[in-house]
Every structure is written in C-alpha cells, then in structure tokens.
Amino acid sequence: MAHQVHAYHMVDPSPWPLTGAVGALLLTSGLAIWMHFHSMTLLTLGLILLLLTMYQWWRDIVREGTFQGHHTPPVQKGLRYGMILFITSEVFFFLGFFWAFYHSSLAPTPELGGCWPPTGITPLDPFEVPLLNTAVLLASGVTVTWAHHSIMQGHRKEAIQSLTLTILLGFYFTFLQAMEYYEAPFTIADGVYGSTFFVATGFHGLHVIIGSTFLAICLLRQVLHHFTSEHHFGFEAAAWYWHFVDVVWLFLYISIYWWGSCLSSVERMPVISAHPVLV
Amino acid sequence: MSPKAEDMTFTRGEKLPRLASRAFSSSARQLKNKVPESQKIFQEDNGLPVHIKGGTGDVLLYRATMTLTIAGTCYSLYWLLIASFPQKKE
Numbered sequence: 001m002a003h004q005v006h007a008y009h010m011v012d013p014s015p016w017p018l019t020g021a022v023g024a025l026l027l028t029s030g031l032a033i034w035m036h037f038h039s040m041t042l043l044t045l046g047l048i049l050l051l052l053t054m055y056q057w058w059r060d061i062v063r064e065g066t067f068q069g070h071h072t073p074p075v076q077k078g079l080r081y082g083m084i085l086f087i088t089s090e091v092f093f094f095l096g097f098f099w100a101f102y103h104s105s106l107a108p109t110p111e112l113g114g115c116w117p118p119t120g121i122t123p124l125d126p127f128e129v130p131l132l133n134t135a136v137l138l139a140s141g142v143t144v145t146w147a148h149h150s151i152m153q154g155h156r157k158e159a160i161q162s163l164t165l166t167i168l169l170g171f172y173f174t175f176l177q178a179m180e181y182y183e184a185p186f187t188i189a190d191g192v193y194g195s196t197f198f199v200a201t202g203f204h205g206l207h208v209i210i211g212s213t214f215l216a217i218c219l220l221r222q223v224l225h226h227f228t229s230e231h232h233f234g235f236e237a238a239a240w241y242w243h244f245v246d247v248v249w250l251f252l253y254i255s256i257y258w259w260g261s262c263l264s265s266v267e268r269m270p271v272i273s274a275h276p277v278l279v
Numbered sequence: 280m281s282p283k284a285e286d287m288t289f290t291r292g293e294k295l296p297r298l299a300s301r302a303f304s305s306s307a308r309q310l311k312n313k314v315p316e317s318q319k320i321f322q323e324d325n326g327l328p329v330h331i332k333g334g335t336g337d338v339l340l341y342r343a344t345m346t347l348t349i350a351g352t353c354y355s356l357y358w359l360l361i362a363s364f365p366q367k368k369e
Contacts (some may be wrong), residue, residue, distance in 0.1 A: 013329035
C-alpha cells in the first residue's frame, strides 16, 4: 500500500454528503407537503435520513481521527478553524434576532401603546427562574472547564464526573425553561413581544439541546478512552460551543429578560393622538 | 468471613495479586480500553472505505440509508407531481 508523504487528510469517498443533501430536500419539501396536504410521511422520512447521516458521518470522523490517526497537527488546525468559523456564523444568526428585538423595543409603535413591554403584556420576573437559569449556565461553564483540566491532567474519573455534571446542568436549564414556557402569561402570538421573545429564546434553547448532546457524545468517548491528555479536540470543540451557548444566554438575559421588562415612566406616557390597541 | 486477597480469583480462575485488591475503585469496574483493538481493525490494509470498514453492521446501515435516500427522492418527486396539478377547490 502506498503511504502519503504529507501530513494532510485525503478522505475516503463517502456517501453521507449525498444522503444528507437528500435528507435536507425531504425535510424542506416535507414541511411544505405537511402544510398543504396534511401528510407527514415525507417530513418524517427526511428527519430519519438526516439523523442517520449525522450518526454515520460523525462516527466516520471518530474512526478517521481516533482509530486511523489522520488528525495530525495541521489537520487539527483546520478543524479548529472550521469550528471557530461555524460558531461565528451562529453568532451572526443570533445577531439577527437581537436586531429584531432592539428594532421593536427601542422605538415601540403606537399600536403597542408606545411603550415596552407593550400594553397588556406581563413580562416574566427576571429575578426568578431566569436568574436561576443564568446561575445554572454559568456553573456549567465552570464544570466544563474543570472537565477540560481533568482531561489534560489525565484524571479520568474526575473528567467523567465533571463532564456528567455539566450535562446535568444543561438538562436542568432545559427543564426549567420548558416550565417557564408552559407557565408564561404570554404566547408567541402576542404581537412583536411574543415573537421576539419566543423566537430568540427558542433558538437558544435548541442550541442548549444541541450542545448538551455534543457534550454527551464527548462523555461517551471519554469513557471509551478516546481522549488523551494531549489530543482531545472533539471535547474542546464541544466546550467552545457550550461557552458560546452560555454567552448568548447572558445577552438574552440582559436584553430581553432584564432591560426588556423594565417600565420607564416616559415610555409609559401614551401619545395623545393615538390610542393603544390590544395586540 | 471476607476472603483473603491471596484467595480471591477472577472469573477465569487467575489468582488476584495481593496489591491488586486495592487497585479497583469502589464503584463499578472500569471499562477496558478497546481503542487499540479498533485501531487494528480500521488500519487493516483491506482497501475498504472508512464508512464500511467496521464490518457487516456498517454495510447494513449503509444499505438502509441509501434505500431511504433513493426511495425518499422518488417519493418527493411524486408529491411534486401531485402539487403541480391544480387543486380542486371545495
């Protein structure tokens, strides 16, 4: 067998980009068919195909890195750039929703009562569950850093414990947020307040679930002895993603939960010529 | 009465060395490191691409995925056909 004389990774031909593309096609067209013809088959097929693709694609990456040794230092550098660029794209994704929130809340229209929160909206108390959620995510940032140091120092049991704790904190956040969603006195249909609140916090919650899943895979790999004290980029990528999720929450908490719930006496004065419309 | 360390044996009948009686953690037994075995399997010079190099399970999962891919593509084209005809208004 001819051996390569360079440090880069020439990947084997793979079917997963094709199956993933078809999965995305079925998911999107399936969504349209569900809305117009009330059939969920195409949508479900797309979801299953996408899940199968993700499982096999990432399984293959673990094989290429951990079992075949393809993740040399230059290759790992590329993986690092890739993860950083991906997280940057996610930052821009959230930036859009923050833009929408500030657009509507900095200059509330007469239809809202000329104030923020709009007339008729009872915002959530930022010093109750939202504050607990903030503490939970900040604590999980500490435990994931503890896990990283444990891995680097070769402390296997500690790494497993701290990583497990991080994931449990992630689940606790998701549980608390689900409770908040259920108990909230307003819905997504309650005007621009409801839209901006639930779309921004909803996408954040989805990212918490994705991040928790990524960390859970890392826990499994740590248990299976995949990580060494010098080489554990999969874990580092998961930790970066987790810190990103934490930072997005902090911005959400300060902007939407805290600043967005404050009533200003100036903003509360209705414009004389307009009357507030219940939205 | 608790057995002496010299008398303890593994399931395969080997005697437990004296010092090793303190080597196990108090929780469940540690998982054996199977990475070297996997490295041997996936570095074997058999010309197989990584997505089916793991064995029969890989091939079955690949076939199932590709079947869904092709069937799904046909099914989406079927719905495209249906959707492109004018719908009867009730």
